[in-house]
Amino acid sequence: MAYKILPTLYSFALLIALSVISGTAVAAGSTADHSTFEGLKRSFESGPDVTRACLECHTEAARQIHKTTHWTWEYENPKTGQLLGKKNVVNNFCLSTSSNIAACSTCHIGYGWKDDTFDFTSEQNVDCLVCHDTTGTYTKDPKNKAPDLTKVALNVGPTSRATCGECHFKGGGGEAVKHGDLDPSLDNPDIFVDVHMDKDGLDFVCSTCHSTDQHAVAGSRYTPKASDNHGIDVPGKSDGARTTCQSCHGDVPHVKNAKLNDHTDKLACQTCHIPEYSRGDYASKEWWDWSTAGQLKADNTPLSKVDANNHEIYNSKKGDFRWENNVIPEYVWFNGTVRYTLLGDKIDPTNVVPINSFEGSADDPEARIWPVKVMRGKQPYDRANMTLAVPHTVGKDGFWQTFEWKPSLARGMAAAGAKFSGEYDFVETTMMWPITHMVAPREQALGCDSCHARNGRMEAVAGVYIPGRDSLPLLDTLGFGLLGLTFAGTLFHGVMRFIFRNRG
């Protein structure tokens, strides 16, 4: 029998070998198969060791990376002059990176950013693999199994939904927490979650739209393009970025119902075409109340509560949470300028403090009505200095171990170089996130009456007359009143005619 089975086994082995080869084959369109590179067929002692190998051929790559916000985590907004970037902003999720950078930098595209001594000019500290891994095994988190760097290096390729998502789907400290329109559903989405990324359809990756040039990725939340009047982008006539809908679809994209094109001067495409966010398998965090953090079990250990959907609704380290699926966004005028409340800026704690505000109004030709996720929560502030306050959270002396606000805030503020009076309380804050991903198939776009109605989605949007929503109540009263009077008058006249019908 053996002689009959052998050829079968042989071809089976060949099949496996072939599939392994094809599995490691180059990405479509690439001119290089890294799995054949002799320089990578060796063991690597560390991530920087791999980077050095990459830089032997990709000589400019690290210096290109050094110029990007992905590397610096710092961005100066030319419109407002504010110094932003993860290094500088405060948010209402994990609050601030400053003293906690050792933990936050698991999502930095470098090696070894633990404190202020990190060398931002080091080329070997650029982490090529976190973006270019295709095996799905690469990780820098010490809690995970150490990756086989040789295998990862031999299989490098273009960025993918998974590599970008490794950080961007987990912003805010966990899967789906932060954005609402970015979560692990987009690793392998179907057409209903994202019409462009549909794995069985167009299968877009992030960089299809977030086009890159010399490692600089187009598209930014610090200075988003709120409107794009240039129509379809043509090489030589534009910056080449494909981050707006218009850069592919133009600004009069509706063919069947041309009236819809009359809306593109006021509405972002996203407003109708992303009817809800968190439309995949994940709920997004909508509320984070730090003021309740620190409650412990009887044995002084931290506790965690989950709801019926297995969403964590309380965590001793972080406070109370609320999560939601399929959320209807809020709508605001937005011209692309975002102003942040930075550490040191005076706040008014008697009101809800906007961590960021979107600028723009109906009169601003650059502004469009945008869908936004509004993250709400409560976070610490300095009661004497009237500024936001950021705690030191990670590490032995951080809040997540000590559960004591005052020393954690003192440490956090000192590390951030901010004044702290020692008096703190909690203030409600909001933070807006533009909704632009998870574009629905056209059949699921909003219909007219979602907005052209009283109490519709545009209820809070001011400065524009929306038929179906707006009217001059005085005119309606007057009009219907006169109509009623006329009717009553004719009725009276008719009754009189009936009463006097036998005269004459």
Next chain:
Amino acid sequence: MADLKPIYVFKRFERFWHWSQAALIMFMALTGFEVHGTYMLFGFEQASSLHTTAAWALIGLWLFAIFWHLTTGEWKQYIPTTENMMGVMRYYSIGIFTGAPHPFKPTQLNKHNPMQRVAYLLFKVVMAPMIWISGLLYLYYNAWADWGLGELDLSVIALIHTAAAFMLLIFLVGHVYLTTTGHTLFSQIKAMITGWDEVEEDPQ
């Protein structure tokens, strides 16, 4: 009561124009006030689309009607006059209850009484232009800047359009009621359908 003599007052095109205009105006009021947000019936998208289609149909009809009025000289039927105005007003406020005869006798060349002349003239030179000029501007909202009308405000145009719509509705109520004041309740409507009215024969 004097004998009634039939006369042919409303010609075929005129009747066609009148009834299709009546149907279109009522349909546009129905869809228009839905667009205005007064109630939900077809849904905004359908309502606005039907309203627009009906508007174009009505504009087409008006073009024919204007042509007809000019070429037949029928436009002269709407020249206002004060002659007998007081008499007609007195009839509708008093005489109609006392059984007095109607002071106006329609003829083919003078088929509208003085109140009708003024009312229809108002309809034609005030309400109709007001609603269709504001309506076309409403429809071409996005072209305003190209037309040099960038300073216009949609809320103002919508206001004018709605005000005109109310005027038309009020006109409609009065108009329909007054049709019942003929020799019988429906004789006027019958005349508008068949073209033949009946007038009291003067005792010669």
